[in-house]
Amino acid sequence: xxxxxxxxxxxxxxxxxxxxxxxxxxxxxxxxxxxxxxxxxxxxxxxxxxxxxxxxxxxxxxxxxxxxxxxxxxxxxxxxxxxxxxxxxxxxxxxxxxxxxxxxxxxxxxxxxxxxxxxxxxxxxxxxxxxxxxxxxxxxxxxxxxxxxxxxxxxxxxxxxxxxxxxxxxxxxxxxxxxxxxxxxxxxxxxxxxxxxxxxxxxxxxxxxxxxxxxxxxxxxxxxxxxxxxxxxxxxxxxxxxxxxxxxxxxxxxxxxxxxxxxxxxxxxxxxxxxxxxxxxxxxxxxxxxxxxxxxxxxxxxxxxxxxxxxxxxxxxxxxxxxxxxxxxxxxxxxxxxxxxxxxxxxxxxxxxxxxxxxxxxxxxxxxxxxxxxxxxxxxxxxxxxxxxxxxxxxxxxxxxxxxxxxxxxxxxxxxxxxxxxxxxxxxxxxxxxxxxxxxxxxxxxxxxxxxxxxxxxxxxxxxxxx
Amino acid sequence: xxxxxxxxxxxxxxxxxxxxxxxxxxxxxxxxxxxxxxxxxxxxxxxxxxxxxxxxxxxxxxxxxxxxxxxxxxxxxxxxxxxxxxxxxxxxxxxxxxxxxxxxxxxxxxxxxxxxxxxxxxxxxxxxxxxxxxxxxxxxxxxxxxxxxxxxxxxxxxxxxxxxxxxxxxxxxxxxxxxxxxxxxxxxxxxxxxxxxxxxx
Numbered sequence: 001x002x003x004x005x006x007x008x009x010x011x012x013x014x015x016x017x018x019x020x021x022x023x024x025x026x027x028x029x030x031x032x033x034x035x036x037x038x039x040x041x042x043x044x045x046x047x048x049x050x051x052x053x054x055x056x057x058x059x060x061x062x063x064x065x066x067x068x069x070x071x072x073x074x075x076x077x078x079x080x081x082x083x084x085x086x087x088x089x090x091x092x093x094x095x096x097x098x099x100x101x102x103x104x105x106x107x108x109x110x111x112x113x114x115x116x117x118x119x120x121x122x123x124x125x126x127x128x129x130x131x132x133x134x135x136x137x138x139x140x141x142x143x144x145x146x147x148x149x150x151x152x153x154x155x156x157x158x159x160x161x162x163x164x165x166x167x168x169x170x171x172x173x174x175x176x177x178x179x180x181x182x183x184x185x186x187x188x189x190x191x192x193x194x195x196x197x198x199x200x201x202x203x204x205x206x207x208x209x210x211x212x213x214x215x216x217x218x219x220x221x222x223x224x225x226x227x228x229x230x231x232x233x234x235x236x237x238x239x240x241x242x243x244x245x246x247x248x249x250x251x252x253x254x255x256x257x258x259x260x261x262x263x264x265x266x267x268x269x270x271x272x273x274x275x276x277x278x279x280x281x282x283x284x285x286x287x288x289x290x291x292x293x294x295x296x297x298x299x300x301x302x303x304x305x306x307x308x309x310x311x312x313x314x315x316x317x318x319x320x321x322x323x324x325x326x327x328x329x330x331x332x333x334x335x336x337x338x339x340x341x342x343x344x345x346x347x348x349x350x351x352x353x354x355x356x357x358x359x360x361x362x363x364x365x366x367x368x369x370x371x372x373x374x375x376x377x378x379x380x381x382x383x384x385x386x387x388x389x390x391x392x393x394x395x396x397x398x399x400x401x402x403x404x405x406x407x408x409x410x411x412x413x414x415x416x417x418x419x420x421x422x423x424x425x426x427x428x429x430x431x432x433x434x435x436x437x438x439x440x441x442x443x444x445x446x447x448x449x450x451x452x453x454x455x456x457x458x459x460x461x462x463x464x465x466x467x
Numbered sequence: 468x469x470x471x472x473x474x475x476x477x478x479x480x481x482x483x484x485x486x487x488x489x490x491x492x493x494x495x496x497x498x499x500x501x502x503x504x505x506x507x508x509x510x511x512x513x514x515x516x517x518x519x520x521x522x523x524x525x526x527x528x529x530x531x532x533x534x535x536x537x538x539x540x541x542x543x544x545x546x547x548x549x550x551x552x553x554x555x556x557x558x559x560x561x562x563x564x565x566x567x568x569x570x571x572x573x574x575x576x577x578x579x580x581x582x583x584x585x586x587x588x589x590x591x592x593x594x595x596x597x598x599x600x601x602x603x604x605x606x607x608x609x610x611x612x613x614x615x616x617x618x619x620x621x622x623x624x625x626x627x628x629x630x631x632x633x634x635x636x637x638x639x640x641x642x643x644x645x646x647x648x649x650x651x652x653x654x655x656x657x658x659x660x661x662x663x664x665x666x667x668x
Contacts, residue, residue: 195485
């Protein structure tokens with residue numbers, strides 16, 4: 001047998017039909033659904049008299065629109081948001097799919113809830129009408145975002161029409177230095193490859209620095225594969241993966257666990273597998289980074305300075321000019337002198353328990369800068385509960401942070417958590433696009449520890465100075 | 468889905484790189500439960516100021532491009548969020564074809580599901596068509612999907628590649644789900660095999 005990559009193996013195990021031109025029907029093991037990209041798909045089913053083919057493999061949770069303020073039990077004020085969440089309530093009920101409503105303690109961001117509940121398992125195909133579905137790749141699952149038409153297609157057939165992507169290996173060798181996290185890895189990779197570097201590829205992240213990451217860290221890395229253009233990013237499962245999965249509500253048990261484990265242990269890239277593209281970074285070369293512009297590829301170590309448009313070539317010259325104007329930044333300004341108005345800790349990128357621990361470790365015994373607006377939005381109700389149990393919530397509250405309920409919140413600002421024009425935010429989310437966190441809002445992406453440091457000093461800060 | 472075979476229309480130039488789907492349709496318009504009506508909010512934050520007045524310099528606000536049916540764009544068009552509201556907004560505005568050097572994968576795939584043809588051409592050829600588009604409403608660009616050609620207003624012809632299956636679906640306005648359901652026996656036999664081999668799924 002010819003050597004295969006991990007992606008090749010998962011792909012081959014899921015082809016339900018292959019046409020002569022290589023177009024495949026790929027079987028989908030888990031379909032995650034949220035309120036924003038699904039109403040039109042369910043409506044499509046109703047109009048054509050179709051049903052959900054595999055409701056037991058379909059899991060829904062509202063996350064994008066939900067308020068995260070403590071009074072949310074009183075309902076959603078914004079009418080359109082409320083209608084969208086109510087539509088999901090009704091669709092989940094009508095079509096008999098698994099559902100975690102807003103009132104359920106297990107509710108949260110779909111990409112945090114899936115792994116937490118054991119829906120996401122190694123070797124699976126996982127899709128969702130959300131580009132950050134790549135998160136689930138941390139388990140060695142082939143996971144990617146789809147559009148609403150494809151959501152309808154998966155609901156109706158449990159398959160997707162796909163052609164195979166190319167294989168890309170991203171290796172992070174050696175050890176990370178203190179203060180450097182999974183977020184710094186994933187941003188640094190995008191900084192190197194660009195936002196289109198992964199287009200047409202599935203990325204496998206490997207190397208000692210990746211192996212050393214916890215499952216939470218691996219999810220952060222895979223989450224942003226899409227920001228590098230790759231539909232999916234994955235990491236081969238290992239003992240850490242099995243330990244995370246074992247005992248979760250929907251993980252296999254007893255004899256099925258043993259059978260699953262035996263298969264999972266075959267899920268790795270063969271030594272002499274073919275790679276269409278290879279990127280290598282030395283772990284020791286990665287610094288704590290921040291973004292300065294309006295594309296996730298605009299990444300620099302915190303010790304750097306705002307670049308000038310002339311530093312670039314091609315279309316990037318105009319893009320950098322536009323970014324600097326939007327961000328209100330002058331070339332040559334040291335990044336650690338950029339003042340911050342707001343800090344947002346949360347999102348499917350960095351809303352897990354380890355992220356809250358890292359931020360709390362910096363904040364313990366400290367206060368946020370006067371006038372700073374700072375919020376922590378845990379990724380799920382269970383993350384929130386655990387953080388309260390560990391005393392992290394109190395650290396955030398004592399420091400002056402708002403301690404919120406779970407949801408996507410200010411990552412994309414579909415709920416009331418938004419930036420005002422010109423408001424500058426240190427964010428642990430995934431996109432610094434123009435207007436992403438609110439019209440005219442200015443986003444700098446970074447790790448939870450870096451965001452916490454900025455909250456204390458009031459400007460972008462090298463977290464290593466506070467450790 | 469509407470068929471796409473031939474199109475002769477005005478092309479609007481948008482030379483920016485990395486145009487993301489948040490720019491194409493900002494999040495506040497994703498609260499709809501319908502597919503229609505998003506055209507008025509296409510490129511909303513680039514098109515309107517804080518008081519909802521049109522920004523005259525933005526390409527789609529210029530009189531000569533208000534009826535554009537083709538968009539000539541920069542590298543990595545449609546990156547970011549998977550929101551299909553992006554092609555819905557383009558379509559609702561009247562755009563049936565985008566020409567760019569490259570696209571983000573999910574956006575590219577979403578276009579085909581909505582009767583929009585995203586064409587990939589080398590940067591040099593996009594540059595020529597960008598110049599052509601800058602001539603305004605006098606310059607009509609012709610797109611022929613069957614022949615896989617684009618003809619500029621000067622009569623210059625460029626060939627493009629398109630996936631044969633996607634071409635077939637566009638030319639005939641076919642419903643993917645209907646086609647897949649014709650292969651239902653393949654799906655059910657896969658499920659039988661799955662239940663035996665990986666029962667935990």
